[in-house]
Amino acid sequence: MDMLARMAAGLCVGRVLMLLCFSLSVVSASEGDEVQLLLKLKSVLETPSTAGVFSSWRAGDDKCGFTGIVCNSDGFVTEIDLSRKGLAGTLPFDSICSLGSLQKIDLGDNLLHGNVAADLRNCTSLKYLDLGFNSFSGKVPDLSTLSGLDFLNLNNSGFSGVFPWKSLENMTDLGFLSLGDNPFDVTSPFPMEVIKLEKLNWLYLTNCSIRGQIPEGIGNLTLLENLELSDNELSGEIPRSIARLGQLWQLELYNNSLTGKLPLWFGNLTRLMNFDASHNRLGGDLSEIRFLTSLASLQLFENQLTGEIPEELGELKNLTELSLYSNRLTGSLPPKLGSLADFNYIDVSDNSFTGSIPPDMCKNGEMTDLLMLDNRLTGTIPATYASCSSLTRLRLSNNSLSGAVPAGIWGLPNLTIIDLAANRLEGSIASDIRMGKSLAQLLLSDNRFSGELPEAMSEASSLVSIQLSLNGFVGKIPSTIGNLTKLNTLDLNGNLFSSSIPESIGSCVALADVNLSNNSLTGEIPDSIGNLPTLNSLNLSNNELSGVIPSSLALLKLSLLDLSNNRLTGPIPDSLSIEAYHDSFDGNPGLCSQRLKQFQPCISSSQATTHLGVILSCFFAGIFLLLIVFAITMYLKFRKKSNSLKSVNSLWRPDSWNMKPYRVLSFTQREIIDHVRTENLIGRGGSGNVYKVVLGNGKELAVKHIWASSSGSLRSHRSSLAILSKKSTGTPEYDAEVAALSSIRHVNVVKLYCSITSEDSHLLVYEYLPNGSVWDRLHESQKMEMGWDVRYEIALGAARGLEYLHHGCARPIIHRDVKSSNILLDEEWKPRIADFGLAKIVQPGPGGNWTHAIAGTLGYIAPEYAYTMKINEKSDVYSFGVVLMELVTGRRPIESEFGENEDIVRWVRGNTSSEKPLLDLVDANIPDTLKEDAVEVLRIAILCTANLPTVRPSMRMVVQMLEEAEPISLKNVLVDKVGENSQQTEEKQQNTKPSS
Incomplete structure (x- = not known):
């Protein structure tokens, strides 16, 4: 028996040893397999630019020492974390999901692309999946087998199609869900599957193609700390149940179509720090906001809110950002607003606020933006802001502010814009402005400012726009203004400036618009103005300028020129004597012109003695010419009755047409009219006929021709150009519209060169576009x-x-x-x-x-x-x-x-x-x-x-x-160019790296 017992015991031990050896061999083989699976992942994702990421991934080495790999105590892979490594390629989920103990995949913020294969569903042990911020394509596969997930981030990954919301039903442990910013093809109602995930503390569904109402069931997610539903098609009211989310610190609902008031008991969200429901259609007042004692950022701009801002907002100790612009709010701003926090930003523009500006919003020196334009604010600008060196934008225009601007404001070092237009402010611009090295826009129009402009203004070298019109500034324009080489707009209209225009203005090489009208400027027009390469508009009217018009102005291509009502003398340069500038020289009786009929012709002393003889000769010649024209006219009228329209040329009479140019022209009206013939017809329509005109120099033009009947109505039916023609009877409204349209200068708007009109016909001359219409x-x-x-x-x-x-x-x-x-x-x-x-x-x-x-x-x-x-x-x-x-x-x-x-x-x-x-x-x-x-x-x-x-x-x-x-193909063209340049540079450095 003892022998048998010993034999039996030995047999058992042997079997145990055999089983143990077999078990060890399985573990060893499994570990070896995992190495091979990881090396396959490496082969797919490794590129020269990411070689360093995988330098530790070598066969024969311990896989648990690979970069980004974490193993459990048994040596099996549990985590892959290769986020933010610049990886590119398509993921082999058939290999990844063969890692049987894998619980975490973090491949977020890379350049991964292609479809995510259905093999992902085999990663059944996963608790954490992050594929966010990549460039995948196609649909999100079915995720219903990943029931153990507590973290799912697919945000901004490029997925399209329809998200498989049903996949979420079994993920009862899910605490983090981020699916936003994906181009899902079809909008869907708010997914009720989400409402059942009661362990959620983070829900990001921004820009997720969700429509309809937010369900009341959202209040069941009582653990939520962050809820973001912005950039969708949500409508209806914010559900009342949202007030039950007592842990919420961030609520983002902007850019939807939400309506109604903030729900009752919304003030229960006492932990809420960031609330953004801007760009909706919310109404009602802000009474519930006063209970949000933790609020740091409140963004409710572009809604339909009414009433006053609760006084309690001034008591909030964490509030740093407030944006309520474009609402219907009234009343005064809380006087303590921003005084208890590191207040940073306020924009309450485009409301109906009254009262004064709260004085202490920059108390802690952190404020960057003070934006309160388009309200009814009164009082002065508080002196406290003169020391607010952090301020970058100050916009208070279109209010009723009064008093002087605190001197220190002009020279705040980071201020880029001072916009105080349309108020009742007074005083002068302080010399402190020399310290405003960042100042780009100085907008002070329509106030009561006075005094002289300080020479120090020219030291604010970043100035792009100076608009000081309709004030009481006096004295001279600073002679050092030429130092402002970035200046694009100079508008000093409607002041009391005297003395001459400084010659240095020609050094402001970026100037496009100059308006010095309605002042008392004297002296001559500086010749240097003609050297401004980008000048588009020049208005010097209603001054006391004298001397001749500089010939250099003839080199400019201006959409607006106004030198009227001055004391200019001498000839108007021929290139400026065009119809586009017809009224530009009125009120200067000393001017003469060979082309503009309202001025005396320019004659020399030698011509004066023969002038009378010439006049008499011209008189008789004119009589003779009129007789000829009359005979031709009668003949043409007869032809017109017998043939309705053979060509516009059949109505040619030099004195019956009026050409109004809107650009510098290289053709005459006769050239156009001569070519408007039946053989050049390229289109017919309700707006009239369209002709292609080819000039002698080869330039191609398109001419639209509309006939008007003797009664003034149009033969063509009511359509776009027909209406334009009907207005061309000379009404002020028509003149105003054509003047505006003809001044358009944009590469994507068709060029209108001129109009040519007569009593019963209208021609519009455009650039010719050879490829027709879309x-x-x-x-x-x-x-x-x-x-x-x-x-x-x-x-x-x-x-x-x-x-x-x-x-x-x-x-x-x-x-x-x-x-x-x-x-x-x-x-x-x-x-x-x-x-x-x-x-x-x-x-x-x-x-x-x-x-x-x-x-x-x-x-x-x-x-x-x-x-x-x-x-x-x-x-x-x-x-x-x-x-x-x-x-x-x-x-x-x-x-x-x-x-x-x-x-x-x-x-x-x-x-x-x-x-x-x-x-x-x-x-x-x-x-x-x-x-x-x-x-x-x-x-x-x-x-x-x-x-x-x-x-x-x-x-x-x-x-x-x-x-x-932008299409990927166009982006690739850019990438290829960048890649070529980059590669050439690297080759020069003998460190070549192929482009990813």
Whole structure:
């Protein structure tokens, strides 16, 4: 028995040893496999630029010592952390997820790309996944098997498609969820799956294509510390249940369409430090805000808030940022505002605040921005801000402030703009301004300032704009003004300046606009002004200037020249004696001109003796010429009746036409009229006929011709240029509009050279654009396969042209007929906005922007025309959105396929709401590799065509969004150039590194 027992015991021990050996061999093989899996990951991601990251990843070495790798006590890999390493490539999740003990993957903030394979679902042990800030493509795979996750960050990773919200249902331990800033194709209602994640403390769904209301269930997430839902399509009211989120320190809801008041008990969020609900449609007052005692940043600008700012805001000890501009707030600002914290920023502009400026917002010397323009503030500028050296922007214009500006403000070292225009301020500019080395804009117009300008002003060498009009400044313009070599605008209009214009002004080589009118300036016009290379506007009218007009002015190409009402003498240079400057010299009886009829002709002493004889000879010759002209006229009238229009040339009478140039011309009116013939006709339309004119020097022009009947009405039906022609009967409104339109100077707006009018005919002379219109190239017989790069450049260029009309002109211009046929293309396919016949200049003040007829073209007209005749720039934005849809889809604005009473906007929305991928809407002629880029522009088009005008972006925002949507192919061109330059430099340094 003992022997048997011993044998049995030995057998058991042997089996145990065998099992132990087998187990050890399995562990060893598994560890070896993990090394191979990591080396495969290295082979995919390693490049010369990232070689240092993987220098420790060598076969035969302990994998637990690899950079970014963490192992457990058994030697198995549990963490991969290679964030912010500049890695590029496509992730091999089949290998990564074979690491059976892997609990953490952190590959955020790299350059990873490609699709994320469905193999990711095999990482079932994961607790932490961070793929944020990369350049992936395609959809997010199903994540439902990753039920153990407590951290998920896919923010700004490039994913598209539809996010698999159902995947979140099983992630009951999830505490951190960040999915924002991804171009998901289809908007979805607020995901109810999120409401069930009761352990969440961080929720970031900004720019995540979510629409509809925020559910009341959001209040169940009581552990939330950060909630960010900005840049979506959320609507309705902020749910009352949000007041239950007592741990919340940050709440971001900006750029949605939220309405209603701040909910009752919102003040319960006593830990809330940052609250941003700007750019919504919130109303009501700020009474709940007074209970937010931890508040550090409050951003509620661009809403519809009313009432007063609670006095308690002045007692907040942490408040450093306050932005409430563009609301309807009233009352006075709390006097203690900003005095208890390191206050940094305030913008309460565009409200109706009264009372005085709180004096202690820069008490701790941290304030950078003091912005309170467009209110009704009174009192003086507090002296405390004279020592606020941190201040960069001071904007208090359009208030009722009075008294003197504290002297120290002029010389604050970091101040870039002093905007105090349209107040009742007085006193003089202190010599302290010499210390304002950062000052770029000095805007003091329409005040009661007086005294002389200090010579020290010329030491503020960063000045770009000086606008001091409508004040009481006296004395001379500083002789050292030429030191301001960056100066672009000098406006001293409506003061009491005397003495002469300093010759040194010619050293201000960046000057574009000079207005010294309505002063008492004497002496001669400095010859040096003619040397200013970028001068566009010169107004010296209503002074006491004398002497001759310098010949150097003839070298300038000015859109505005006004020397009227001075004491100038002598000849007007021939190159300035053009119709564009017709009124520029009035009120100078000592001037003469050989070309301008309102002035005496310039004659020499030798000519004076024969002058009378010449006059008599001319008189009789004129009589003879009139008889000839009369005979020709009668003959031409007869021909006109027998043949309605053979050519405009059939009406040629030198004295019957009036040419008004808007640019320096290289042709005569006769050259134009001679070429407006039937054989040169290139287009017909409701606006009249269009002719191509080729001048003797080869220059090509486009001439639009509109006939007016004897009664003054037009034969052509009511359309853009027809309306323009109808106005050309000489009404002040027409003159004002044409003057504004003709002064436009932008690379993406068609050039209008001149108008030529007679009693019954009107010609507009434009630059000729050889590649026709966008409509022609997309839809008509001239249709061609335009690559996406060309379409994108057309979209961006046209947007920049409209942005200039809306934001770049002194008074915004609304085009009112934006469409693809009014976007013309030059020989390099660069676009020009054309046909301003329906354009309207925005009138200041209420009631100035109504129209009595629907303007525009069917398919492009904004929906608000159905219930209001009031127009604004957002009408153009809608029409431009339709053009973007044409460029992306290749479809016309109205097609039978869309259905009855449907257009391209409803068609796109209908397909979007049915969850059809936006990629399916892209023109089939656009390669698949570029369709994602086109979808980005289609999303912008959808924003532009929102039903509510207030929701649509401005053209400035549209340009910015289009610039951000630059196609990858164009970016690669830039990258290649940079790469080439970089490589050449490195080769010179004998340290070549291939571009990533």
